[in-house]
Amino acid sequence: MKFAPPDWTTPGNVFPGEKVADVSWTVKRAELSTGPVIYHVCKPINPKGELQPLLHLHGAGSVRHAHGLEALARDFELICPICPGFDGTPRHGGVNVMKDLGKMWGEFIEKVIGKPVDLIGISFGGWTALWVALESPKWIDQLILENPAGFRFPHLPPLSNEPAIRMREMYVYPDRLPKNDRPLDLQDANRQVMDGYHPGVRFDQAVVDRLPEIGALTLIAHGTKDGRVAAESMQMLKAKIKRSHLIYVYDAGHSLESDQGERFARLVTDFCRRSEAFIVHPGYTQAAE
Template sequence: MPTETITNRIAIHGIEMEVLRSGAGAPVLFLHGFQPAPPRARFLELLGRRLQLIAPSHPGFGGTPRPKDFENVYDLLHLYTQLIEALGQPRLSLIGSSFGGWLAAELALRMPSRIERLVLVDALGIKVSDRETPDILDIFNTHPDKVRAATWHDPRHAPDYDAMEDAELIALHRSREALSLYGWHPYMHQPRLAWWLPAIKAPTLVLWGESDGIVKPSYGEAMARLIPGARFARIAAAGHHPEIEQPDAFADHVIGFLAR
């Protein structure tokens, strides 16, 4: 029988956070990237078979409101620190996808005694190349067709705006606003994070879509090299979202690493 993904709410510091939950077992907090995980995504169900998955929407994304002036990563890190405390688990693991990978790496540094394991998926957050070479495609300043091509291995996985309901498109646009506040400047990274990554204590798996054009696998390899003992693995036939394009391969990697 497939595991059920349910949506509920957790109030953290007055913010009614929308949270997807799936499965039972070892607790895992999933921090999403440019958009929240779709509630019917297969990877949620697959992970829920072996893990207790908790997937909140960041403020401004999905159904989570964004309080006035809540607009930077500083706010998000305090929020997730509070959320992790509120979940009441002595230890849990983190999966951070894309922008959420940046948050996950920061949290692993801030709460070393609470974070069991860390999975970074096509994660952002550090500066790797020289100052004239952007590491992360500027999704705000680049033509939407190019962003789409860079995001997906198979563009058929891209959301079909014509098929989406008004409420979904409105949520998508709200998410972009929130994302642009959190990640505009410096663009999608914290200049000092690369210096701190070697202090991460949690065993770490760095997963990357082989065709990711938003942030290339070589960036993920550099990230993995900075984190002591981190393993790096590519997922074939996937772009920036291997969890969407190759949910089975993705779940195999994650469960193999977390559900032991």
């Protein structure tokens, strides 16, 4: 038998790690009653029709232009504010703890977007998003929690702050991370700002006690290889938030938006667009419309 041999040099699983074409970032500023907020906006260069806004709250690393966020911006106007104190921005008077952030972001939505919005938060941002849903519920349409921090059960060992371990626990594919120009001392300062909002809190019992109050349809997305946030914490959130879905994103660590950017964007876009019908195969719902 004679066959043409396969091309062994072709990678079997190519990741589109490059930047998403046809989207652009701009930086803007908003004035809140407590102080200014700098925010990044990502949207298509040539949008087709009116874009729905999508608010994204960052994690410990501040705003990063990850592949998954740019992929989301194909379909949404993605608004990514910098939490006060991060990246050298001023802290706001009276905004000291997570609960205060929950109120402050509500005011941000009112002033910048002007209508209820779908809210995504990653890690620290996911924890914050829960406080927004509790303190400013009228401004939240749907909630997306991406590996939310803040719910580490006491029986689990404390997380390591050693950079190499942290890196390994956070990212399956560190080569897919977006470029980070922040100097190391600024990165450390960002982590200190973050810790300052929740001093000594590993497990936020105050949020857990109020989870049944959350009425927003909620997507909890967890990476199957997340070394920072345990699956049992996500299962607890799923059990206590009435209208929630827990989705595991395969082969992703703590940052779904960089480890599996396309997969993450596909999931979130579908959830935002089709709401609770997103559990039904899209072929069916599209045919019915």
